[in-house]
Amino acid sequence: MRAIHEAAIEELLAVGVDRMTMEGIARRAATAKTSLYRRWSSTEEILVDAFLRVFPQEEPSPSSDDLRGDLVRALRMMRDWMSTLGARAVAEVVTARDRNPELVEAVYSRVFGERGGRFTQTVLYHYAGHGAFDPARLTPVVLDIGEALIIKHGMDHSRLPDDAHIDAIVDQAILPALGLVPGAG
Amino acid sequence: MRAIHEAAIEELLAVGVDRMTMEGIARRAATAKTSLYRRWSSTEEILVDAFLRVFPQEEPSPSSDDLRGDLVRALRMMRDWMSTLGARAVAEVVTARDRNPELVEAVYSRVFGERGGRFTQTVLYHYAGHGAFDPARLTPVVLDIGEALIIKHGMDHSRLPDDAHIDAIVDQAILPALGLVPGAG
DNA sequence: TATCTTAGCTACGCAAGCGTTTCTTAACGC
């Protein structure tokens, strides 16, 4: 059961959404094709189930009175999560969205969509509530800046940003957008 | 020739990189499989050729003394380009980068990589040179803000941002990162 | 213990793509 879910994700990463096969999953899970067909009728169904079980989503918890530090922590958390197999699997699925809308719907909404996927969001709302900056600054655009820059970095360099780059994102993009100058917090 | 290149891109969009077949391209181009094998030996090779020919990359030309206006124009240009078949094709290829490194290399570097793909970059360098803001602000992070947010928007909503959203990106993210307050230019 | 569910194996006919070979057909140069 768990073996099959893992096999499905592995297969996804190995061959891509569009080339997943029942036989491939079965092979990888060291089980019989018939056993798969007993429970699911397509690779997509297996994948949805797999995604449902596989993902614990960590939430950043703004602790101290340190906006910059918490932002950096949130973005590092995102980066570390993105280095996970799971995250690469999500990326895989999302690109083929035109071909598998249902799959994307099922996966994206719980893993990378509205709720999750905005790691800085939790932090920003917290500090906005505590008067660290003007809450009117928290537009959808501003909430996305950190995550957007990390994603773009990943696309450009096929490698996730290091700590220094995350610092730069916070200091040069997020804090200015909040109306804060890094030096004079 | 041109028909084959177009067919290759169409096929790419229809079935994805990983499921492209010689027979599929031949079918779509209304030609014979043998004719394809005469010139290329794989679907990847055809794709590289196709990308080389298909892409004219428009360059934003900063004209007036209007930083904000030029930024908006550059991002609209990017958005319009992304709505192209070609751009969706690029996205398709980039996600499968683990499986087709050579293809990504060949395609990405000329179409969406270092040189191109940074639409605001041209504009920003221009105005930095004319003293509109402190040139030290032009870090790699800042140069990417606009593009990153447009890409993220596309991923989140499977739809590209409208003009109002682009305005918001410029006003709420880019200009603050340059140390400029939208109201008081 | 006898029975009943369920996982796993093997094999089936079918379809699609592979890369190649052979043959026909058209176009162009001299």
Add this chain to the structure above:
DNA sequence: GCGTTAAGAAACGCTTGCGTAGCTAAGATA
């Protein structure tokens, strides 16, 4: 007008995945 060159068509044996069916072997339940 003739010969060369390149494109298209058809078929080849081969492989891989499909979805289904029939069987065996456990393990739980009455």
